Amino acid sequence: MLPPRDPDKRLKARGTDTRPDGRFEPHQRLRESDGWDIPEDSHLLRTQVTVERPRSIITRNTSPDISFDRSLNPYRGCEHGCIYCYARPTHAYLGLSPGLDFETRITAKPDAAELLARELARPSYRPAPIALGTNTDPYQPVESRLAIMPGILRVLSDWNHPVTLVTRGQTVLRDLDLWAELAAKRMAAVGVSITTLDGGLARTMEPRAPAPATRLRMIRELSSAGVPVRVMVAPVIPVLTEPEIEAILAAAREAGATTASMIPLRLPHEVAPLFRNWLDRHHPGMAAHVMNRVAAMRGGRDNDPRFGHRFRGEGVEADLALQRFRLARRRLGYHKDAATLDCSRFGPPQRAGDQLSLF
Template identity: 75%
Template structure:
């Protein structure tokens, strides 16, 4: 495999990507060339930068048949967790940034997201349905502990009795158990916790700034203890590397309190494929060819199959066998296919100062 060129002046600590390849929309790309001068340059540690964006709208509408929601909110662009396989990496290309290191080191926060959310669900004619969070980047990534944008959004939904579905691997979700527990008591929240492996060393390589597998099991236990329905998401399942753990992950999550499970085979859209290949070459060179051969066996001979209906499940005997294993384990462990529908019937504008109190 051909390694992606990295910047030798940068010191990388706990990063998934190793390089900053140009995004697909950029008309030019820069390459380092030796100028004949052997003058040493000072290296510097690459740190995370957080910029603010004043968003003009916050609810994104979705018509994909592959996901069970039609609207979502993402308080952040980019994700410091740095998961090398993250399907959201290509979205940084729309900002003129690299889906490589830029995706995990140049984060954009939307501090006005809670106000926009309240305004948009408060519009006349708004039809309530569950809003999904964590569909692109993690709303509980490290910066959320300091900025609290996700908590403020959750407070809006709590006050409006609006149902919400969360997907996360960030331990800061436990900070919000007060709101999540109250919404769970009204049947208005469900949380998906992503676990890809139980091997802490492998997780550190793949997901360098995400919580450890043991911490994610504690997250499931904490959420379940507060009455929040939890779905374990074994996603992505990576052939050779994490696929042998499928049943063990589901068992550990069930024992921690999860009541439902889902699974998605590894998908490598757009710029993710070369980044993942580069990561394999750096961390698992002896398995790289085997991993990619198995991936392509489930993706019609390609690194990725973007077609609706196929992109989330794959195709062929390899994919069929994986899904059969998952279904058998789910049945044996008593894990539901989906969680109970969220309650939309209580949605209403919260009381405002000066409102006349109800007599009933």
């Protein structure tokens, strides 16, 4: 059971209204009335940013479910506040709540570009596309102020290193010239996630993320600049957003997306109770229906973490959604596979006085 909302905190555009303890905490905090009927002063809960200075920046993985083996995340936590975000449980590793802390207590890595250049310069390093935005969005609102991403992209461009991105943040358009420069060398691809075309639903479900119309504009401007764009219909939420699969694909294709992917809703660890609480607050009449359909795709549970199942689900419900997606993708003329990025030109940037290559 989730703790009640803190009445002393005023919330503005937040995905959740509660701060449950992380699953690793030895104790739980509960609010209890002391019997004094004295109102407390309330204040607006604002985002706090903490600086982290790690010793390395590239994270490796061996998961059979994903297509990349390395990633880079300049932030922990995400101010977009998407209630369904599968990354919320990672805040528990910091001793923070996957609830409100995840979207209000952000950790930034301002030295990311310098660390990246150092790791690329190691003699043992072998290039393969680096995935950005695999945990939290590198173009979340705080990026417009901290501007960590331009330095990362300049390092990647200088080293001729391929990169992919997953985002829903419109600040990506600030770096359009850098993405276009990488794309011209066949070294960049961007995925833009669109959950719904319903602006009202998006405001409550993804309170600080750009509106659906803005994300379509992002696709249009990126593709016009020569950047290959993949629309990510994710997550597909039964009852709420599942009816929009075809409409999202059509709108994104018209905007210039060339490839598409789909992932059904995932509710790992603390995300499940947070999502249930959100349903009860915003869609009480649909809550039971939504969760029953989720269970039908997840073996009778809120979540199925097994490799090979977590990104696609199982059963009739999941199979029908996937068939609809594939039929619409083919009908609209999407490419089935994304273009292969070029790793052949990777190498250190030239410095003043270096001898130029003859070829």
